[in-house]
Amino acid sequence: MTTSISDEQVVQACREWAEEPHTGSLDRLQHITGQSEEACAAAMHATREHGLIEWGIGMDTAWPTPAGEHLFGPSHDTAT
Secondary structure (H helix, E strand, C coil): CCCCCHHHHHHHHHHHHHCCCCCHHHHHHHHHHHCCCCHHHHHHHHHHHHCEEEEECCCHCCCCCCCHHHHHCCCCCCCC
C-alpha cells in the first residue's frame, strides 16, 4: 500500500492531539489526509521510526518528539 502521507502531516496530527486531546492522533490524521486507518497507522509507524513522534501505550496518544517539533520551526518556548 502506497500513500502520500508525509511525516509533517503525521506530526501535525500529533501536535493537534496534544493541544486538544478529545480525538486521538490516528483519527486526526485520517481527518487531515482522508486516508484509511491502515494507511494512517502505517504512516505513523514510519514517522515513529524516523524519530519524529513517540507514543506510550498506543498511537492514539502519540506526541511529537523535539525533532518532530523542529519540522515546524523554532519553538516559542524560551526555556531549555
